[in-house]
Amino acid sequence: MSTDFSSESDTMFIQSSSLEICMQSMDVVLSSWIRYGCEGLPTNTSLAKYIGLAASSLGTLVVWATKLHPFVMGIIVSVVIGIALTLPISSAAICAAFGLTGLAGGAAVAGCCANMVGFAVLSFRENRWGGILSQGLGTSMLQMPNIVKNPFIWLPAIITSAITGPLATCLFKMEMNGAAVSSGMGTCGLVGQIGVITGWFAPSEAAIKNGAVAISPNFMDWLGLILICFVLPAVLCWALGLLFRKLNLIKEGDLLLEQ
Numbered sequence: 001m002s003t004d005f006s007s008e009s010d011t012m013f014i015q016s017s018s019l020e021i022c023m024q025s026m027d028v029v030l031s032s033w034i035r036y037g038c039e040g041l042p043t044n045t046s047l048a049k050y051i052g053l054a055a056s057s058l059g060t061l062v063v064w065a066t067k068l069h070p071f072v073m074g075i076i077v078s079v080v081i082g083i084a085l086t087l088p089i090s091s092a093a094i095c096a097a098f099g100l101t102g103l104a105g106g107a108a109v110a111g112c113c114a115n116m117v118g119f120a121v122l123s124f125r126e127n128r129w130g131g132i133l134s135q136g137l138g139t140s141m142l143q144m145p146n147i148v149k150n151p152f153i154w155l156p157a158i159i160t161s162a163i164t165g166p167l168a169t170c171l172f173k174m175e176m177n178g179a180a181v182s183s184g185m186g187t188c189g190l191v192g193q194i195g196v197i198t199g200w201f202a203p204s205e206a207a208i209k210n211g212a213v214a215i216s217p218n219f220m221d222w223l224g225l226i227l228i229c230f231v232l233p234a235v236l237c238w239a240l241g242l243l244f245r246k247l248n249l250i251k252e253g254d255l256l257l258e259q
Contacts, residue, residue: 063210066104070169074107078165079158081184082111086140086154095184101207103169105176105183109196110168112186113229114161115140118237122156123255131257136187142257152249156240164232172224175199177207193229
């Protein structure tokens with residue numbers, strides 16, 4: 001047994017060493033190519049500057065378009081950012097790069113909450129209270145393995161985000177004027193809600209740049225925040241979940257999280 005273990009260790013060491021040598025060789029080749037073969041092209045720093053400028057400009061366009069067409073853009077932003085939150089990419093980084101604030105930020109928060117709270121409630125019969133905490137206050141990304149197996153389990157959250165997004169922008173006019181990164185956080189640590197509340201009293205620089213001012217929130221502001229972030233995602237996803245289970249599109253155990 002010790003001989004087998006020693007042999008396996010040697011093999012792993014050889015593979016590791018080979019990989020390390022290959023990586024070092026690639027590093028040398030790429031470094032030389034970048035240093036001597038790309039003279040005259042933008043450096044990493046200047047390239048990053050242009051990428052950041054492009055992302056910021058696109059974000060400004062999205063914010064502006066949402067003000068002009070709150071219904072359509074409310075749906076688009078809510079659905080897209082909600083999907084990004086559940087995918088193994090960073091919705092918070094996207095919102096930060098684009099500088100999503102104002103109504104667009106509010107729609108983004110709505111989409112994220114639809115996925116997080118939605119999946120938490122939708123999967124309650126499988127995951128109970130642990131699922132409520134891990135998905136509702138953690139991340140809906142935990143459902144990605146299950147989504148790959150059965151994409152239909154994602155539809156209740158996506159449909160919900162398409163409903164709550166325009167409700168946020170048109171009915172409640174919910175704006176997220178805190179730090180732009182909060183727009184892509186949803187109910188994760190309640191960062192999205194904290195961003196909305198802090199934006200009411202002390203808008204971020206990015207929000208001020210987009211025309212935000214401090215306000216004194218009224219009853220409708222608080223009602224909108226509670227309904228869009230918690231109540232509607234829970235109720236809508238629960239109802240849609242019942243329908244999808246009845247249609248046999250979602251089966252028992254489809255939403256069970258891996259232990």
